[in-house]
């Protein structure tokens with residue numbers, strides 16, 4: 001880990017590559033959610049059922065928001081033509097490096113993420129995928145190594161049941177968490193949260209300060225300090 005003051009000074013001006021890299025190395029959801037709670041940002045954690053496909057997966061990147069909706073059939077009524085998946089292909093091709101495909105709106109009846117989507121994303125340098133629905137082609141997604149956070153694995157197809165109706169728009173998860181395009185999405189073994197773009201550098205700097213503080217508390221407890229005394233002294237748990 002970089003020296004405390006060097007790192008804290010650099011956070012404000014780091015580019016996204018460096019920022020996401022150091023976040024994945026040093027931060028975790030627990031510390032970020034604690035900091036946002038203290039800033040009265042108490043609705044930033046996506047529903048608890050959204051979990052990594054593989055326990056080691058971590059994601060840090062910019063929200064590329066995708067709105068999914070349930071439908072029956074593949075016909076677009078207004079235009080009277082077939083368009084399975086809606087505008088999902090256009091959305092995928094618009095993604096760029098460090099984006100996180102983050103999608104909600106489908107009911108839990110079908111998969112809205114899979115292997116070919118992952119293959120395209122890897123090609124574009126996308127950071128990962130976070131979907132409130134199911135994932136399919138799980139073996140393929142795992143072998144590609146794209147950090148993927150999902151409700152679970154279930155292959156029933158979205159082709160006849162759902163479609164992407166918008167992207168780069170604000171999206172809302174069923175627990176009321178709002179995600180805007182460009183917000184930072186961070187996920188690990190404990191779930192996924194969203195960090196609002198406007199306050200991101202302050203939140204990340206405070207999270208690093210807390211990590212340094214927790215390291216001091218850990219050493220004190222390892223050396224025999226009681227937790228009452230440790231909390232009195234450091235104000236951290």
Ligand SMILES: O=C([O-])CC(=O)C(=O)O
Nearest residue numbers: 111112113114115116117
């Ligand atoms: O059908 C889907 O939703 C996605 C899929 O199978 C793939 O990406 O390979």
Ligand SMILES: [Mg+2]
Nearest residue numbers: 114115116137
């Ligand atoms: Mg597939």
